Amino acid sequence: MIEFEHVSKSYGKSPILRDLSFTVPDGRFLVLIGPSGCGKTTTLKMINRLIEPDSGRVLINGDDAAKMDPVELRRHIGYVIQQIGLFPNMTVAQNITVVPRLMKTGHAECERIARELLEMVNLPYDQYAEKYPNELSGGQQQRIGVLRALAASPPVVLMDEPFGALDPMTREALQDEVKKLQKKLHKTIVFVTHDMGEALRLADNILFMEGGRIVQMAPPEEMLEHPASDLVRSFLGRQTAQEDAPILAGEFMKTNAYRVSMDRGVLECAALMARSGVDTLLVTDEDDKYLGVVTIKSIRLYGRNLSSIVPLITKDPHTVRVDEDARESMDYLLNSNDNYVVVLNPDDTIAGIITKNSMAHVVASALWGEAAES
Ligand SMILES: Nc1ncnc2c1ncn2[C@@H]1O[C@H](COP(=O)(O)OP(=O)(O)O)[C@@H](O)[C@H]1O
Ligand SMILES: [Mg+2]
Numbered sequence: 001m002i003e004f005e006h007v008s009k010s011y012g013k014s015p016i017l018r019d020l021s022f023t024v025p026d027g028r029f030l031v032l033i034g035p036s037g038c039g040k041t042t043t044l045k046m047i048n049r050l051i052e053p054d055s056g057r058v059l060i061n062g063d064d065a066a067k068m069d070p071v072e073l074r075r076h077i078g079y080v081i082q083q084i085g086l087f088p089n090m091t092v093a094q095n096i097t098v099v100p101r102l103m104k105t106g107h108a109e110c111e112r113i114a115r116e117l118l119e120m121v122n123l124p125y126d127q128y129a130e131k132y133p134n135e136l137s138g139g140q141q142q143r144i145g146v147l148r149a150l151a152a153s154p155p156v157v158l159m160d161e162p163f164g165a166l167d168p169m170t171r172e173a174l175q176d177e178v179k180k181l182q183k184k185l186h187k188t189i190v191f192v193t194h195d196m197g198e199a200l201r202l203a204d205n206i207l208f209m210e211g212g213r214i215v216q217m218a219p220p221e222e223m224l225e226h227p228a229s230d231l232v233r234s235f236l237g238r239q240t241a242q243e244d245a246p247i248l249a250g251e252f253m254k255t256n257a258y259r260v261s262m263d264r265g266v267l268e269c270a271a272l273m274a275r276s277g278v279d280t281l282l283v284t285d286e287d288d289k290y291l292g293v294v295t296i297k298s299i300r301l302y303g304r305n306l307s308s309i310v311p312l313i314t315k316d317p318h319t320v321r322v323d324e325d326a327r328e329s330m331d332y333l334l335n336s337n338d339n340y341v342v343v344l345n346p347d348d349t350i351a352g353i354i355t356k357n358s359m360a361h362v363v364a365s366a367l368w369g370e371a372a373e374s
Pocket of ligand 2: 040041042192
């Protein structure tokens with residue numbers, strides 16, 4: 001069990017932590033979250049005495065950390081940071097077993113530890129044990145860093161934004177693995193992040209800090225239901241906003257719409273329509289910006305004696321921007337007789353068109369996984 005009792009810390013005249021009190025029971029996962037500079041890292045580093053409190057106490061299993069030998073203390077506390085710093089001249093297996101080897105654990109036992117841990121994160125021992133860090137991806141290196149922190153079998157593991165530098169997919173995979181390892185090995189984990197999604201996924205308890213104070217400490221569901229302040233709510237809100245991603249016009253369009261430059265001749269356009277089996281062409285100016293459309297109908301009606309298509313260009317089709325809500329295009333197509341809307345980039349160049357067909361195909365593939373091409 002980790003206990004903070006009225007812990008305060010200042011640098012010069014700036015208070016950094018103000019009267020912090022909280023408890024992490026054994027085997028629980030606590031996530032520290034809050035805006036940058038609120039004191040998360042400082043709090044974490046007090047647990048392994050990389051930073052000492054000015055006043056108050058940090059107790060580990062009831063004993064004052066300040067009275068323990070720091071080296072001895074850190075042997076029982078794993079530590080994972082973003083710049084994981086694997087030893088480049090050691091193999092994966094050697095990296096994982098650094099601490100056990102320092103503690104003179106036998107060769108066979110070290111191999112057993114490395115094998116067991118690697119298998120737990122789906123990196124087969126026979127394939128990975130002898131590799132060097134520079135042969136691994138960033139996500140794999142970070143996995144090895146986590147395993148290294150676990151290899152000495154510490155009851156407590158501290159993690160300071162360990163996955164901050166990874167892409168979202170790898171990060172989620174590692175979050176799952178850490179959560180599984182923690183449950184399986186019954187570790188007490190204190191984990192720092194500024195990503196509420198990560199906090200909600202991992203935590204038994206979330207401790208939200210602002211300006212060196214605790215704003216709220218609660219399990220994820222409770223924080224979601226009763227955020228203690230507007231700042232907490234905004235952290236949670238950003239999270240819901242991320243999960244409820246906007247539906248953008250750009251995601252529903254076809255980009256292969258037929259287009260011509262305004263200096264093309266009428267006959268040439270008619271021939272292109274005939275060849276490609278379309279009744280409309282999108283027209284652009286000399287800067288590639290969208291001007292309007294010419295249709296086979298207007299060519300038939302007025303175009304025979306013209307050489308240039310310019311007099312035939314109309315702005316009839318409905319236009320939307322790539323970053324506009326696709327639901328409006330959907331409404332428009334369902335409620336008008338038009339067969340398509342034109343999608344424009346911010347600089348007025350053509351991004352594509354949305355047709356009833358292209359919309360239906362995207363919806364179908366999202367719902368049923370059909371990757372039908374129109
Ligand atoms: N050695 C230091 N000297 C002075 N100020 C520091 C020092 N370390 C951290 N701080 C300040 O303490 C505050 C909290 O830092 P930190 O715990 O790293 O925040 P967080 O991890 O939440 O982003 C910040 O305002 C930071 O600038
Ligand atoms: Mg920090």
